[in-house]
Amino acid sequence: MTTIESRCNDAENRQRRSNLLFFGIADDSEEDWAKSEEKVINFCSQKLGLQKTGAQFDRVHRLGRYKEGSNRPVIVKFTFFKDKQEVLLSARKLKGTTFSISEDFLLATRQKRKKLYDFAKTQNVKFYLAVDSLRIDKKTYVIDSATNEVVLSTR
Incomplete structure (x- = not known):
């Protein structure tokens, strides 16, 4: 890998620094960004015990196309890094469930x-x-x- 490639990858990963991927949240064919955001807020409240509002997210949406019988991951860009860290640290509560949260990397x-x-x-x-x-x-x-x-x- 060249130095330029390495620097580009580093810059891209830094841009993704405030993003988290949520896996296992139920999906539906009519879901738009507002419904995705609402599902993430409810998920944080019910599964993680965290009270989040839409104001703490810059962007929330599904990745890929809808496919019957599977749940697309939800990508969330947090407004504040500390909110992202709080959710990521709380993800330990999901161990042994069908849900998971991970950081967004290249x-x-x-x-x-x-x-x-x-x-x-x-x-x-x-x-x-x-x-x-x-x-x-x-x-x-x-x-x-x-x-x-x-x-x-x-x-």
């Missing part, structure tokens, strides 16, 4: 995170994923762009 970043996550799981220790790097025992691991392998960061 495909390339999601692929790196998957590889880092798989590596971390083999280590059988506590770890922390930060955008496109992995922290284990005060050591930082990244994906080497030349080999596409997990390596210890030299930074």
Whole structure:
């Protein structure tokens, strides 16, 4: 990956910083952005115990086309980063349910995170994923762009 590509990806991920993806929220063919927003507000209240209003969202909409029998993810751009963080931290309450919430990253970043996550799981220790790097025992691991392998960061 070139430096320019890397910088573009970094800029794109920073733009997505206030976004969250909600999975498992019931979908219907007549749903518009206002209904999506209402569903997210109700979801935050009922499933997460958080009181949110539409004023805390810049944008709320479904991704992709409607398909009978499946629930499209809902992407939410929060007005304030701290509101996004509050919802993301509360997402732990969804463990063991059919619902989930995740951060919005580029495909390339999601692929790196998957590889880092798989590596971390083999280590059988506590770890922390930060955008496109992995922290284990005060050591930082990244994906080497030349080999596409997990390596210890030299930074």
